[in-house]
Each structure stands twice: as C-alpha cells, then as structure tokens.
Amino acid sequence: MTPMPNHSITVCTSCRHKGTTCKPGFQLIEKLKDAIEAAGDAVSDDFEISGVACMAGCxxxxxxxYHGSRKAAYLFGDIDPDADVDALVTFARQYATLNDGWCNASARPQKLRAATLARVPAAIIAMEADVGRAS
Structure with a gap:
C-alpha cells in the first residue's frame, strides 16, 4: 500500500498571462510532476501535486x-513553467524537512524569494476545557 503524501503543491489553473488566453498552470503541473518524479524518493513519495481554479494571485x-499538516503554507506568484521548476523542486525538498514549515526568505531558492506572495502560519486550534457547564 502506498503511503499518503504528507505535503501538497497546488497550482492555479486559471491564471493567465496579461493580454493572452494562455493558462500556464496546466503546463506547470505537468512539468512539476515530471520533475518531482525525477527527483526520486527524496521528494516524490511525500508530495501530491494538483490544480485548483483560483488562488486569487491573478x-x-x-x-x-505549498502546504502540509501542521506547517506554515506558502503562496508564490510570477512562476514561469519554463524557468522555475528547478526552484520549485528545491523548495519541495527543503519544505519537507521543515518541522513547522517556517523559513526565512533568504533560505528559500533565489527565484522564490521575490515571488513569495504569502506565508500563512499553521492553524492551531486551541480547545478549552468545558468546566462548570451543566448539560
């Protein structure tokens, strides 16, 4: 039985280059899947790659x-399917090793430093004891 991936990479499939009908997300998904597979077990078994209609980075x-259970999530923009796949794979390797997903911009691949749109802290749900309430 194949283990479930611990991490996900989600690519916007509706983004368009200004003034064109080109939707590079579909091309990027295929190139990224191929590159992750070529990276071998160090990355491929731990990541699921999928597309979504919109991530509001138009x-x-x-x-x-990039997102993982109990980890900060990252949103990158201005990604070029022809030039940036290596940086995305490098960050996948890095992200997989980060316990909480947190890293400074200077630690990310050069291309992704300026391409970072957001880093969202991991959701932590606090539960309070239900003390003193009658049922």
Whole structure:
C-alpha cells in the first residue's frame, strides 16, 4: 500500500498571462510532476501535486502553494513553467524537512524569494476545557 503524501503543491489553473488566453498552470503541473518524479524518493513519495481554479494571485500568474499538516503554507506568484521548476523542486525538498514549515526568505531558492506572495502560519486550534457547564 502506498503511503499518503504528507505535503501538497497546488497550482492555479486559471491564471493567465496579461493580454493572452494562455493558462500556464496546466503546463506547470505537468512539468512539476515530471520533475518531482525525477527527483526520486527524496521528494516524490511525500508530495501530491494538483490544480485548483483560483488562488486569487491573478496579478502575478502563475501561482503555486505549498502546504502540509501542521506547517506554515506558502503562496508564490510570477512562476514561469519554463524557468522555475528547478526552484520549485528545491523548495519541495527543503519544505519537507521543515518541522513547522517556517523559513526565512533568504533560505528559500533565489527565484522564490521575490515571488513569495504569502506565508500563512499553521492553524492551531486551541480547545478549552468545558468546566462548570451543566448539560
């Protein structure tokens, strides 16, 4: 039985280059899947790659998100399917090793430093004891 991936990479499929009908997300998904597979077990078994209709990064297409359970999530924009796949794979390797997903911009691949649109802290749900309430 194949283990479930611990991490996800989500690519916007509706982003368009300004003034064109080109939707680079579909191309990026295929290139990223191929590159992750070529990276071998160090990355491929731990990541699921999928597309989503919109991530609200329309002014900076193509947008890509990294997320994992109990980890900070990242949203990157201005990703070029022809030039940036290596940086995305490098960050996947890095992200997989980060316990909480947190890293400074200077630790990310050069291309992704300026392409970071957001880093969202991991959701932590606090539960209070239900003390003193009668049923």
């Amino acid at each position: 002014d900076r297409p193509c947008t890509v998100a």
